[in-house]
Amino acid sequence: MILLNSIAVGLKEIWAHKSRSFLTMLGIILGVTSLVGMSAIIKGMENGMKETMVAMGGVDKVLVRPQAVPAWQDHLADSAPGRTLVDVEALRRSAPLLRVVSPEMALDDVTLSRGDKRTEPSECVGGWPAVLEMNLHTVAHGRFFNEIDEEEARPVCVIGTGIRDELFGKPDDVGREIIPVGETIQINGQPFVIVGMFQEYMGEQEAKERARQREQKDNPAEVGGPKRSRGWGKKGGWAFWRKNMIVYIPLNTAWIRFRSGGTTLNSVPDPRLTDIDIKVADFSRLEETLQQAKNVMLLTHQGIEDFTFETQENQVESINKQIQNARISGGLIAGISLLVGGIGIMNIMLASINERVREIGICKAVGATGANIFIQILIESAVLAVIGGLLGLGGSELFVDLLAKVTPSSNSPMITRNAELVAVAFSAAVGVLAGVLPAIKAARFSPIEALRYE
Template sequence: MIRQSMKMAWKSIVSNKMRSFLTMLGIIIGVMSLVVLVSMAGGTSESVSNQIASMGSNMLTVTIKDDKGTPMKLEDVEKLTKKKAISEAAPVAQSSVTAASTYSDETATIYGTTGAYVDIQELELYAGRFLKMTDVDNHTNVAVINAGLAINVMGRMDVVGETISLDGVDYQIIGVLAADDSDTTTTENYEAYIPYTSLIRLTDDVSSDITSFCVSAASENSMDDAEEALTNAMMEWFEQDEDAFTVINQSTVMETMESVNQTMQLMLGGIAAISLLVGGIGIMNIMLVSVTERTREIGIRKAIGAGRSVIMMQFLIEALMLSLIGCGLGILFSWITILIISNVGDADVIYQMSMNVVWIAVAFSVFIGVVFGIYPANKAAKKKPVDALRYTG
């Protein structure tokens, strides 16, 4: 009986191809909205989360807004590591310079810091070494460059021992950072790391007064202890003025980002669900029209013995088929759309069609087909054979 109902439903759908397609269009758009929007939100949020995670999972960043006449110096930052919950600390200052060699030149971001920075930020070296305390103490003109500078300014990765010009000042390259294979934009970023004291000499933008530094907690489990110890130390330094500085907890940023991502996906999913509901109303409208058009057919089937359940199943299956076919087409078009966006969009963001979202779309389409198909099917099943046979349209 179900098989026969499916055949009749399919015959009805293909006999009015344009009308059937327009009926399914609401479901197609709704499914595309759900799958594409949620997949894009997931890809974007994953990219942002990876960037945040790459900055270190147990890092705290301090920005000083008002030194209260008692600015922190390099030695003051280093003293913070004496606290049990804090493992390492490093000042951070940055400026923009022109990095040049005989091969090429580019505008680069240069960071002034100390040797602890490599561990705090969890940077990976391709070759050479990172900065040492002796480099900072002696104001040595040495630099660690990233893969972008190595490839595009120096011409290759193996450049340890060679010289690079930063705003006209020669620096010996002592290390090269490894390129991140998962990030195709690594070689488009130009960064160099030099001793903090050398940056003071190179640019007027940076002084010996520390305005920003980062620290790492002894472990990921002691992040709260490290934040408390750091905050207490800063409050003591700046005369209990909490507005003089800000402390950013990296793990808190990650948790906040995950919460924002979940809220965004729920919001986009809700918007897409409204599109699916609109598509379901379209199915119900067309099914009501179909019931009216096939009134005599219903009368004949009832006259030869078809029961109410048979008639109801026929129209319910037809509504369900319209919804599922629309869902299938929506998933296909979603896959094509995501593929196009991935190829023409930001290479750093990977968009993938989530199978969880696909199954949600299928389940919701089944729900829409059943809910919005029941009323027309019930209306058809309740028609009296005599009245149905007398109907002339």
């Protein structure tokens, strides 16, 4: 009863001093906006990072990386063999804990051309069919190259949709989706037949946006303004762009056609691979598996440790760490601004009770106890803070919309229900805490003094 009434009186009090109340609330509004906005940004970052990681091959992928030989092997540095197909064969035969071993030989400075159109892929890689599973590719049209293509070093390639867009035209521009399987393109001047094309990779956010645009397209009311050109960084994120702009050719083809002759006049053929990627059969036995792979490779490298393993686990860890750091610093900043908002409320409540000494005296004279007054002031303060908090939620909605327009779509900020709950609960708590001191002060007013006060 008294509680409901106190809330009503609190609202009236706020309404009676609209601009003052709004200014007081502004602290809380901004605090909540920054708290929710910050967590939305972090959530967006997290989503983007996780999607990127999956696009790059998933958690169970391990990269065998080159590494400078350790100090005690310095004198052996010149005989370090690097990562070659010998390692790949050895790993395949002698490391049963590995599920997939995928060698890659990337070519530098590749230009693709068809007629008068040319483009540079993100990567032109000679690989084995295993690369498909390794990098989580899906062939949407045609086929991937097989062991026979590899064996005979056939001039065939599988491309991402980005390459198709550049050399044959985007579906949006052409009006239909071109599937260039069977067509011939030039890789650094040498003709290659496209045998397959991957599906188009994109982030969740972008997929949603596409679906929306498609819907809008059915609606002829849409007026086409000048086309906005967006940088590659914005188009679905770097990882997806990279995955769509890839060209795969058989490893043997890459070796025979581009590497075995050496690149310059006096160079020798370089049989070193640019990448060996492995996938572990059982993620829970990661350590064991890596030890096994290391043992095998130490053998093929005559004990020279010019390689190391880079797991995605490290990636995950670093992503989590980054997110945690962002959360702590963001939360701290938002917390401080909420606290400042609370101090603003306390200040205004102190001013307010000093203005209302007489009013409080009247209430006491007609029978209000100190507890009644205490609760009244506390509720007013809490109501002020909660309204500020709710307005802040609206503010954060606007803020996040604004942010979404300027950030890459793959990690556009996302408001979580949890963050909103925490923000409102926190602002209510701040309001109650801010009210305690003024409420105690008001409850202690003696009715006589309060009535005498002019």
